[in-house]
Every structure is written in structure tokens, then in C-alpha cells.
Amino acid sequence: MSTAPASVAVLGLGSLGTALADAFLAAGHRVTVWNRTAAKADGPVARGAARAASPGDAAEAAGLIVVCVLDYRAATLLVEEAGPRLKGRTVVNVTNGSPGEARVLAERVAALGAEYLDGGVMAVPAMIGGPEALVLYSGPEEAFARWSGVLEAPARPVHLGTDPGLAPLADLALLSGMYGMFGGFFQAAALVRSAGLPVAGFTEDLLLPWLRAIGGILPGMAAKVDSGDYSATGSTLAMQVSHDSIGDVSRAQGVSTELFAPVFELMRRGVAAGYGDGDMAAVVELLGRRSASRAG
Ligand SMILES: NC(=O)c1ccc[n+]([C@@H]2O[C@H](COP(=O)([O-])OP(=O)(O)OC[C@H]3O[C@@H](n4cnc5c(N)ncnc54)[C@H](OP(=O)(O)O)[C@@H]3O)[C@@H](O)[C@H]2O)c1
Structure with a gap:
């Protein structure tokens, strides 16, 4: 591993979220997972992740919170549910959406006292952790610099600029x-x-x-x-x-x-x-x- 072990939460364990959680685990990070349908956490938990009972519990256990759900409506619900428990943390949202949706969520997360990076995953789940996987990020440079070593676990991270709408x-x-x-x-x-x-x-x-x-x-x-x-x-x-x-x-x-x-x-x-x-x-x-x- 090229970076010190970090505490990472993954909210959303569909095909992509599960692959991301596994990549963080494989890189030696401490991973906490949460999914709306709880049974989907069984796999990552069997592979070493901790199970959280709610998005807020998961957020509190980690410094970096990766959100990977179907759409921004669902991502926003999770952010609202975690609410003030996100304070002082970094939210990385890799859910697909528009630049406008990314900016609105970024403002909401900032209002909760957390940093926001938007991510565009240029890979299918089977590619995650492999040499061809790429994730585009946008948002505050300091947040990206702080977490880029950890974000290398699932895919090569590329930062495009501070406007959160750039990655989508x-x-x-x-x-x-x-x-x-x-x-x-x-x-x-x-x-x-x-x-x-x-x-x-x-x-x-x-x-x-x-x-x-x-x-x-x-x-x-x-x-x-x-x-x-x-x-x-x-x-x-x-x-x-x-x-x-x-x-x-x-x-x-x-x-x-x-x-x-x-x-x-x-x-x-x-x-x-x-x-x-x-x-x-x-x-x-x-x-x-x-x-x-x-x-x-
Ligand atoms: N798969 C890919 O190849 C790929 C590549 C790049 C980007 N993406 C993007 O990554 C995101 C996730 O993709 P995926 O392939 O992992 O999708 P998926 O397998 O269909 O999983 C969807 C996830 O969203 C959760 N979800 C949906 N509605 C929710 C709600 N209202 N509240 C809480 N959780 C909710 C689901 O929870 P339940 O398990 O409870 O239903 C599940 O964890 C999407 O935005 C997709 O466009 C996917």
C-alpha cells in the first residue's frame, strides 16, 4: 500500500459500491459499509469490513465517506440522513449525475461542515482495482490532495478542478x-x-x-x-x-x-x-x- 491505512466508509453496495469497498479493503484500509438493503453488506463484511446500522453511523466511523448509489436523489437522502454527523469529514460522491446536481449537493455538504468531492467513475466494476480504471474528481484541491493516496486503491484518481460540476x-x-x-x-x-x-x-x-x-x-x-x-x-x-x-x-x-x-x-x-x-x-x-x- 502506498499510503497509511485510513478509515473509509462506503454508502451504497450495488455492483460498483461493492467493488469500491473491496478495493479499499484490499489496500489495507479500515472500511465501514452501509447499504439500504442490509444483506448486500454481508459480502464486504465477510471480507473484513465493519457493518454500520445507518449512514450516520458509517460516516462517524470514517474520515472519507464514499457515496455510490443509483442517483442524486438517493445520494441526497443519505447526506440528509447523516446530517451533522458528516462534520469535519470528506464526502466523495461517485453517483452519476449532472454538473448542476453535483454543485447543489456540494453546497449542502459544505453547509453541514464537510468537504465535497464529486467523482466520475470511468470503469465497470470488474475493472476496479485494475490498471485501466480511472476516476475523475472535482472539488477543493486540498481535499483531493489529502485523500488522493487513499483514492488510488480503486482507480487512478485525476483531479480536474475546483468546480464540483467538472467531473460529471x-x-x-x-x-x-x-x-x-x-x-x-x-x-x-x-x-x-x-x-x-x-x-x-x-x-x-x-x-x-x-x-x-x-x-x-x-x-x-x-x-x-x-x-x-x-x-x-x-x-x-x-x-x-x-x-x-x-x-x-x-x-x-x-x-x-x-x-x-x-x-x-x-x-x-x-x-x-x-x-x-x-x-x-x-x-x-x-x-x-x-x-x-x-x-x-
Ligand atoms: N456499474 C457501473 O458500471 C458503473 C460505472 C460508472 C458509474 N456508475 C454509477 O455508479 C452508481 C451506482 O451504480 P451501480 O452499478 O452500483 O448500481 P446498482 O448495482 O444498481 O446499485 C444501486 C445502489 O443504489 C442504492 N439505492 C438506490 N436507491 C436508493 C435509495 N433511495 N436510498 C438508498 N440507497 C439507494 C441501492 O440500494 P439497494 O441495494 O437497497 O437497492 C444500491 O446500493 C450509479 O450512479 C451508476 O450510474 C456505475
Whole structure:
């Protein structure tokens, strides 16, 4: 273990909460658990956790309180139930929600005399404790600095900033990237299947290596979005939409274009808006404004 043993409470023992409690136990921390349906605590207790009779009892036994329940409504209920017993402690809420919900709960926790960090878990329960697991945090820097050694047990912790809304926003942005990739896979799979090719071999031998290689251009595109300088370094946006081969071939093969058509249409609008000679990253300008204000 890279840090001294700490007292950690885990409130909520669904699939993710149980994996988090187990990771803290495995790292040698003193873990107290509570779950609305008490029987779900049996596993962690058998593995060394202490059982608490209420969220307040769990909170009082620990310095770091991890909340992992279905939604913010449930998380808020637990915070209210623990109430003043949270005073002087740090609440880390990894329940999924919006930036606005994170800020409201952060204020409530602060009013109870506790610190609040919001967390976005970028892992499924089976990944917790493994090398690929990542949790995004936002909230007071001092709170993160104090607990980051303990928070390393379940996943690599990354602090994004003091606004508690940043972690949920970045969580959703990462999921947006993931769903975009899935959409591309769905279209590619339907196309190759329509030609009688097995999807598995195509994916393993061609699609995955292609996506890994082409992913390498993203940092360059990101720099263009940040600077607003969309000068083309290779392909222009106009070239990308000079023909609709993907749409044409999909239609000819009897494959729906419902996934690809909106992307193609956006790129065409980019040309109409005057970005044709530039890099395709310019389409980000059509999706929303740049803002210096905090995450909505
Ligand atoms: N699983 C994942 O892959 C994953 C990954 C990243 C983020 N997340 C997020 O992590 C959170 C937990 O996910 P999960 O997979 O652990 O969900 P889950 O297995 O469905 O567990 C839900 C948990 O919430 C509790 N709960 C629900 N309503 C409650 C209420 N009103 N009062 C008290 N407790 C309540 C449940 O208690 P009972 O046992 O009593 O029903 C249970 O402990 C969610 O926000 C999810 O979006 C999950």
C-alpha cells in the first residue's frame, strides 16, 4: 500500500459500491459499509469490513465517506440522513449525475461542515482495482490532495478542478466519445455483414488497428479547436464531403444511413459556413459556443 491505512466508509453496495469497498479493503484500509438493503453488506463484511446500522453511523466511523448509489436523489437522502454527523469529514460522491446536481449537493455538504468531492467513475466494476480504471474528481484541491493516496486503491484518481460540476461533465464527454466510436462500429459492422464478410475478423484485423492509428490525429484536431485556427494540415473539410460514398454504398447494400447521415450533414453545413478549406475539426464550431464559464 502506498499510503497509511485510513478509515473509509462506503454508502451504497450495488455492483460498483461493492467493488469500491473491496478495493479499499484490499489496500489495507479500515472500511465501514452501509447499504439500504442490509444483506448486500454481508459480502464486504465477510471480507473484513465493519457493518454500520445507518449512514450516520458509517460516516462517524470514517474520515472519507464514499457515496455510490443509483442517483442524486438517493445520494441526497443519505447526506440528509447523516446530517451533522458528516462534520469535519470528506464526502466523495461517485453517483452519476449532472454538473448542476453535483454543485447543489456540494453546497449542502459544505453547509453541514464537510468537504465535497464529486467523482466520475470511468470503469465497470470488474475493472476496479485494475490498471485501466480511472476516476475523475472535482472539488477543493486540498481535499483531493489529502485523500488522493487513499483514492488510488480503486482507480487512478485525476483531479480536474475546483468546480464540483467538472467531473460529471468530463465523464459525459468521455462517454460521448465512446458512443461515437460505438456508432462507427455499428455502421462498419452492418456494411461488412451486408457483403457477407464475418464481422469478428474484420474488427480484429482491420477496424481496431485502423481506429488506433487514426486516433493519433485527435490531439492535433483538439489543438485546432482550442486555438480556433482550423488551417488544414492534410485533408480539407470540403474534400471529406465532396461525395457521399458511405451513404451511397450503404443505401445500395440495404444498410441504413441513420447513424452516418447526421455526421455527413454536419460536415456539409461546415462547408456552407465557410470552413471548407480548413480542417474538419471546424465542425465543433457548429455544435456550440466556446465559454469561459463553468460547466453547465
Ligand atoms: N456499474 C457501473 O458500471 C458503473 C460505472 C460508472 C458509474 N456508475 C454509477 O455508479 C452508481 C451506482 O451504480 P451501480 O452499478 O452500483 O448500481 P446498482 O448495482 O444498481 O446499485 C444501486 C445502489 O443504489 C442504492 N439505492 C438506490 N436507491 C436508493 C435509495 N433511495 N436510498 C438508498 N440507497 C439507494 C441501492 O440500494 P439497494 O441495494 O437497497 O437497492 C444500491 O446500493 C450509479 O450512479 C451508476 O450510474 C456505475
